[in-house]
Structure formats: C-alpha cells, structure tokens
Amino acid sequence: MGTGTGDTFQEGQLEIATTDLSAGGSTQILATIVDADNGNAQIVSEEYLVTFSSVCESSGLATFSRDEVSTTGGTATVTYTATGCSGTDTITFNLYDPDDTSTVLSIATGTLEVAPAEIGAISYVSADSSAISISTISNPVLPQLASLVFRVVDRSNNPVANKSVSFSLTNTKGGLSLALDESVTNEDGEVTAVVKSGSAHTVTSVIATTLATDGVTPITTSSQPVSVTTGIADQDSFEIVASVLNPGAYNVSGVAVNVTAFVGDQFQNPVADGTIVNFTAESGLIDSFCTTAGGSCSVIWTSSGYRPGQEDDPDYDALDRVNDQNVVAGTSAFGITTILGYTEGEAGFTDSNNNGQYDVGEVFESFPEAIRDDDILNDDAIDLDTNSNGPVEFFADYNSNDQRDAAPSVYQGTLCSDAAKDAGHCAQLMDVRDTAVISQSAANSIAYELYTRSGDNFTVFDGDLDLNDNNIADDSGSFYLFITDENGAIAESGTTVASGGDGYDVSSDTGEVGNSIGELPASYTGLYSSFGSLYQVSFAPDGTPKSVSLTIESGSGEYTLTITLVPSV
Structure with missing residues (x-):
C-alpha cells in the first residue's frame, strides 16, 4: 500500500x-x-x-x-x-x-x-455554585469555594488547547481571592478559575483574559456574579405562616393546612438551598422537616388525635397539658394549637460600621432555647414548667444538656470580629424560631348571641326592634351579632354572614369570618367567649317595618342558621 x-x-x-x-x-x-x-x-x-x-x-x-x-x-x-x-x-x-x-x-x-489556531473568543461557560459562604462560617449547604469555567475557541469555533488564560476579580472586599491567577486550557479549550471566599458580604465576578494570535492583543470576558453571603438563618428573617388559621378540624380528622417557613440571613437574602427547618405541633400530625429552595419550604399539618382542651372532657384522661385559656368562658381555649418551626442560625445584630461583622459594643440580640409555647396567648404563663409533677412544654435542647437555657450575655452567631471572639461572642449558634397558632374550630357548628355595645362593654340584646318600647315599629338602631363554634372558638374558615330586611333598610358587616384565630381584645366585657367574630348590624324603617334577617352558613356549606328579628308591636 x-x-x-x-x-x-x-x-x-x-x-x-x-x-x-x-x-x-x-x-x-x-x-x-x-x-x-x-x-x-x-x-x-x-x-x-x-x-x-x-x-x-x-x-x-x-x-x-x-x-x-x-x-x-x-x-x-x-x-x-x-x-x-x-x-x-x-x-x-x-x-x-x-x-x-x-x-x-x-x-x-x-x-x-x-497552523496554530487564530484565537477567536473566550467565553464564560458555567460555575458550580453561584453563592459561597463567608470564610468564617462552616456552612453545610454553602461551599467556601466556587469553580468557574471559561472556554477559548478559534475563529472556526473549535476549542483551543494549551492556551494561557489569566484571571482577576472585580471585587476583593473582605479578602476575596483566587486560588490561581493563571491557568492553561485543556483539550476542550476549557480552563477553570477558583474563587476563595472572604469575610464580607459582597458580590464579585471573575475577569478571564487571553491573548490573540499576535500575542499582544488581549481578549477578555467576565463571569456571572458570585455572591458571598452567610447562607445561615437569622432570627428576624425567620417566619412560619399557616395557610388557614381556623380550619374546621376540631371534630374532623384529616383536615390539612399548609405551613410555610420563610428563611433569610443577616442580609435578608434567602438562606442557602437545602437548609432544613424542623417542625413540632401541639396537636395533630405535622411533617417533621422541610428543605428550603429559594428561601422557603412548606410542610402539611393534619388534624388528628387529641385536640387542645379535651382534657376538660371526662372521656379523656388528665394529661396535665398546658393550654391557652378561654378567660371569659372559664375553660380551656378549645382547639387553640401551637406549631413551632426552627432551624440553626444566628440571633442578629446592628452592624453600625457596615463591616459585615459583629464588633464589641454593637447592639445585638440573644435568645433562650426555642420552646413550643402551648399557652402562648396567656401573657402570665410560665414559659416552661420544669416541675416533675407538672406539665412540661417541648423545647429544642440546642446544647443537649437536658434543660432549657436562658439567653446568654454574648452574641449567638458567626459574624464576629477577632476582638469580639476574644470577648466570648460567636462561641455558638442558636435555633432561630417562630410560632404559628391555629384554632381547630368545630366543623358545621355555629353558636351566636346578639349584643348592644357601649365602648368595650357588651350587653345581651333581646332582638326586639321596638327599641323604645312604644309599640310603634319606627325605630332605627344597631346591634352586634357575635358568632363562635359550639366550643366558644371562632367559627370555621369560610363561615359567612348575610343580612336582609323586610320593611327595613339594613346595613351590616357581612362576608366570611376571616382567616384568624378570633382572639378578641382583653378589654371587651360581656361577651360569652374570648374568641369569635363580631358583626355590626344597623337598621332603619323603609316602608312597613316587619323583620330583619341574618343568615349564617358554615364554612363547609352543610349547616345554615337563619335568625329573624321583629318589633314587638
């Protein structure tokens, strides 16, 4: 051949x-x-x-x-x-x-x-992470290094191997740096720059430069920005929210409520994706945790089992539970349920010199260990009863010493100057926490009373529209409709009130009871419960006065109550 x-x-x-x-x-x-x-x-x-x-x-x-x-x-x-x-x-x-x-x-x-390739272009390809953790923080879900890939191609868009590329940063605040200032492309024309985090919250980009075929003319490109952040939750940036605050769940098991955690860091940025938030509930079932994406995640709470307040029922054993109280009714607040969400994070401080670190003398917060406060509405309640003969509320034992520790006198966090660390600050983190309270209202259950009002004092109204007792149906006035469920809790979500008149012009608060636990101001007197919904009803003669009607429909639509008021003439 x-x-x-x-x-x-x-x-x-x-x-x-x-x-x-x-x-x-x-x-x-x-x-x-x-x-x-x-x-x-x-x-x-x-x-x-x-x-x-x-x-x-x-x-x-x-x-x-x-x-x-x-x-x-x-x-x-x-x-x-x-x-x-x-x-x-x-x-x-x-x-x-x-x-x-x-x-x-x-x-x-x-x-x-x-012939050697004529350098056509250098381009940014990708990064293994768009955010890195501040160098002083050991974060399980945020790395402290980011690898950014660039590609050099010739005029035919073919990769150029063995081509030298130099790197620089647009911002080096807090000691941001590069692992190497220069590297050489591989057979795919690709080269990698490694960004090492610093101690400040900032944003940087990598500038990659190679020389044209003439060996003199620079060809340059920039990467997408890389964020340097804590990625760790901050107390004032942590919140949990229930989608429905008064589900018809007291007498129905399997009712689901979505509970969402919103989690940010010291700089109000979303925490790193993959941050785990734990949950515990006073009653029912709740997913044990969720994993954040974009600064939030959700779990499902489902009604089941024991309901708060049932220890007042002789059919249930005395469990020495801690419950909120329906002060007016003199009973437990039936169905009031506390949900606690928590994750590891820092307490928060005021960065008065804007250096991204806690310095000695700056204002900071500190917190005791997180507790699921099952009587959270009772301002006079003890947060935790450690008496072995009394009720005990759940707390997250952060340091595993079998007791709930009080707030320390030092800052609980990670962003500390060396001087602050020497003074004992930033020795440990804490559990940031928030509580959502829902009312497990009885489904298809409506109780009511009519009242007149003077300031914050309510008096039972007998429903007689002949207000001045002159046997003439010509009076104008107003009264209040107060509705609850059978336990004295707010009526279930979706419960509606409508009004009408025959011979009366009626104007009133109408519509749904609202997404609320229905806690009323402590200054209100005369009502039969500390929880519920008030609707003001005003009436005036319009023609021949005959009646005023109020229609209450339960949230599930399976129960309707109509109230008819007439003048006693």
Whole structure:
C-alpha cells in the first residue's frame, strides 16, 4: 500500500492533497493498494480493509470522515479535519485482510502541518455554585469555594488547547481571592478559575483574559456574579405562616393546612438551598422537616388525635397539658394549637460600621432555647414548667444538656470580629424560631348571641326592634351579632354572614369570618367567649317595618342558621 502504481509506486507513502493546513482545515488523503507480484498493478477485484489514525485524532484534536473503509477497487480515501490540532500530525493507514484483522498486511504514513489556531473568543461557560459562604462560617449547604469555567475557541469555533488564560476579580472586599491567577486550557479549550471566599458580604465576578494570535492583543470576558453571603438563618428573617388559621378540624380528622417557613440571613437574602427547618405541633400530625429552595419550604399539618382542651372532657384522661385559656368562658381555649418551626442560625445584630461583622459594643440580640409555647396567648404563663409533677412544654435542647437555657450575655452567631471572639461572642449558634397558632374550630357548628355595645362593654340584646318600647315599629338602631363554634372558638374558615330586611333598610358587616384565630381584645366585657367574630348590624324603617334577617352558613356549606328579628308591636 502506498502512492501511485507500476513504476511510480512508492510503498508506505500517502497522497495528501494539502500538507499545510490552516487551523480547523480539512484535506483529502489517498492510498493505493497494488499487487507487488504483478508489477505493482492496482488491485481491482480483491477486497481489503483499511483503517485510519493520527496522533492528533487519538487526542481528540482531529477527525476522519470515517473510521475505516472496505475496498475492492484498490484505493482508500478519507477526509481529515483538524479540530484543535496544531503543528505536525502523522497520519497512518493500516491494511488488513477483512477475514483476519489481527495481522497488518501493510502500513502507509504521511505528515501534514496544521497552523496554530487564530484565537477567536473566550467565553464564560458555567460555575458550580453561584453563592459561597463567608470564610468564617462552616456552612453545610454553602461551599467556601466556587469553580468557574471559561472556554477559548478559534475563529472556526473549535476549542483551543494549551492556551494561557489569566484571571482577576472585580471585587476583593473582605479578602476575596483566587486560588490561581493563571491557568492553561485543556483539550476542550476549557480552563477553570477558583474563587476563595472572604469575610464580607459582597458580590464579585471573575475577569478571564487571553491573548490573540499576535500575542499582544488581549481578549477578555467576565463571569456571572458570585455572591458571598452567610447562607445561615437569622432570627428576624425567620417566619412560619399557616395557610388557614381556623380550619374546621376540631371534630374532623384529616383536615390539612399548609405551613410555610420563610428563611433569610443577616442580609435578608434567602438562606442557602437545602437548609432544613424542623417542625413540632401541639396537636395533630405535622411533617417533621422541610428543605428550603429559594428561601422557603412548606410542610402539611393534619388534624388528628387529641385536640387542645379535651382534657376538660371526662372521656379523656388528665394529661396535665398546658393550654391557652378561654378567660371569659372559664375553660380551656378549645382547639387553640401551637406549631413551632426552627432551624440553626444566628440571633442578629446592628452592624453600625457596615463591616459585615459583629464588633464589641454593637447592639445585638440573644435568645433562650426555642420552646413550643402551648399557652402562648396567656401573657402570665410560665414559659416552661420544669416541675416533675407538672406539665412540661417541648423545647429544642440546642446544647443537649437536658434543660432549657436562658439567653446568654454574648452574641449567638458567626459574624464576629477577632476582638469580639476574644470577648466570648460567636462561641455558638442558636435555633432561630417562630410560632404559628391555629384554632381547630368545630366543623358545621355555629353558636351566636346578639349584643348592644357601649365602648368595650357588651350587653345581651333581646332582638326586639321596638327599641323604645312604644309599640310603634319606627325605630332605627344597631346591634352586634357575635358568632363562635359550639366550643366558644371562632367559627370555621369560610363561615359567612348575610343580612336582609323586610320593611327595613339594613346595613351590616357581612362576608366570611376571616382567616384568624378570633382572639378578641382583653378589654371587651360581656361577651360569652374570648374568641369569635363580631358583626355590626344597623337598621332603619323603609316602608312597613316587619323583620330583619341574618343568615349564617358554615364554612363547609352543610349547616345554615337563619335568625329573624321583629318589633314587638
């Protein structure tokens, strides 16, 4: 196998159409198969297999239009394309009997020169993280290093290998730095810059620069920004919210309420994705945790089991539970349920000099260990009863010492100056926490009373629209409709009130009871419960006065109560 035939045959040579290629260029390569026993005449009727290879092709820097060819005509051709190769490349054709590819019958080689690539562009490709943790923080979900990838290509958009690229940062606040200031592209034309975090909350980008083919002209690009943040929850940026505050769940199991945690850090940025928030509930079932994405996550609370207040029922054992009180009714506040959400974080401070760290003398907060305060509405209640003979509320024992610790006198966090650390601050984190309170209202249950009002004092109204008792139905006035469920709790979500009049012009508060636990001001007197909804109803004669009607429909729509008031004439 070689070039030519007969007297011009040159064994072991390849016929290369163009031996000097531009970067990314292509050329055709030909070999002839001859019969040495027949004057080097070209083979025309016998089948042979020819394979193709080159130094650059084996490194992924060149390609052939095909890997092999089977021929009976005595010639083998292939198209070679440089895809990153530069300098000398050696091409090899191997000849085989197609029935025995273990033995090479003949080899032909040739060389070509590929010109260096003309640098076309450098571009930003990707980063393994768009945010990194401040260097003083050990954060399980935020790294302290970010790797950013850039790619150098030639004018044909082929990758350029072994090309030097230098890096710089747009911002070095807090000691931000690069692991290397310069690196070299790999066979894919890619090069990686590594950003190392500093001690300040900031944003930076990487500038990547390489030189054009002339070795003088710089070609530059910039990465997407990388954020340097705490990624750790901050107390005043942590909140949990229940979607429904008065579900019809006291007498119905399986009612679901969505509970969402919103979690930010000291700089009001969302915490790092993957932050875990734990939950516990006074009653029912609740998912034990959720994992944040974009600064929030949700769990489902489901009504079941014991309901707060049922220890007042003789059918239940005395469990020494801590409950909120319905002060007016003199009973437990039936159905009032506390949900606690918490995660590891820091207490919060006022950064008066804007250096991103707590310094000695700056204002800070500190907190005791988190508690699920099951009587949270009782301002006079003790937060935690540690008497072995009394009720005990759940608390998150952050330091696992089997007791609820009070707030320390030092800052609980991570962002401290060296002087602050020397003074004992930032020795540990804490559990940031928040509480949601819902009222498990009785479904399809409506109780009511009518009242007149003077300031914050309410007096039962008998419903007689003849207010001045003159036996003439010509009075105008107003009264209040107070509604609860059968336990003296706010009526279930979705419960509505409508009003109307026959011979009366009636204007009143109407609509749903609202998404609320229905706690009323402590200054209100005369009502039969500390919880519920008040609707003011005003009436005036319009024609021949006959009646005023009020219609209450339960949230599930399965129970309707109509109240009709008439003048006693």
